[in-house]
Structure formats: structure tokens, C-alpha cells
Amino acid sequence: MLNSTYDAVKAILKADPSITVPERNELLSALRNGPTKRSPADAPPSEPRLLRRAEAARRAACSVRLIDRLAKDGVLPKRRLPGRQRAAGVLESDLLALLTAGPPAPATRAKAEAREAA
Numbered sequence: 001m002l003n004s005t006y007d008a009v010k011a012i013l014k015a016d017p018s019i020t021v022p023e024r025n026e027l028l029s030a031l032r033n034g035p036t037k038r039s040p041a042d043a044p045p046s047e048p049r050l051l052r053r054a055e056a057a058r059r060a061a062c063s064v065r066l067i068d069r070l071a072k073d074g075v076l077p078k079r080r081l082p083g084r085q086r087a088a089g090v091l092e093s094d095l096l097a098l099l100t101a102g103p104p105a106p107a108t109r110a111k112a113e114a115r116e117a118a
Helices: 003-015 021-033 053-060 064-073 092-101 106-117
Strands: 050-052 088-091
Touching: 003 021, 050 053, 050 092, 053 064, 053 088, 053 092, 064 088, 088 092
Parallel strands: none
Antiparallel strands: 050 088
16 A cells, blocks of 8 residues: 555544544554454354255255255244245254254154155
8 A cells, every 4th residue: 555545544534533543543553454363252243044945955955845844843943034924944053953963863753754654
């Protein structure tokens, strides 16, 4: 960055009353040296991520119908998408827990076999 550009930005930041001196110094330092690395402890806590049914099926390497069936059986809780009437998805954490849990429980397997026989 040119020194004249740096000086112009510095003057603009100095004239802005909404920016405190430490904030201004941090911004100028970031302009001069690049952004500082933050540790994972400084990162804000992540919100639960809602996956659409198709994305959940892609991650689980299965069909959307299987995701719907798992939701109907209560194995994978379905959540409504914000502001939508019919659209639904699953929490990423629920899907990961299901994928890392291993084979389904015997009760779930028995329900699936009974449904296939019908």
C-alpha cells in the first residue's frame, strides 16, 4: 500500500468520532501488516447449522426418502426452516451423531423390516 493511501485512511479514521483510539490503531495495524491470527478460543460460538434434506442426504450418501423415513421413525429429528410452512431440514449435529453412532438399533431395524414386508 502506498504511504499516501495509508495516511489518507489514517486521517479519515482519526476524523471519525465513532471509532476509539484502540480500534483505530488495530485497523491501521491490520492495513499495514495484514490481519492478525485469532485463536479458536476467541471465535464466537457457532450456531446450530440447519441442513436441507437434500444436503443431509448428500452428506449421508443416501436418498432424500431415507432421510424422510428416518425423521418419520424418530431416528433423525426434523426441524422447520425459519419462515417456511412446509420446508424442513435436520440439524448438522444430529446428522453427525447418527452417522458416527454406527448401525441402527434393533428396534429401528425391526420397524424397517416390518415396513418392507407390508
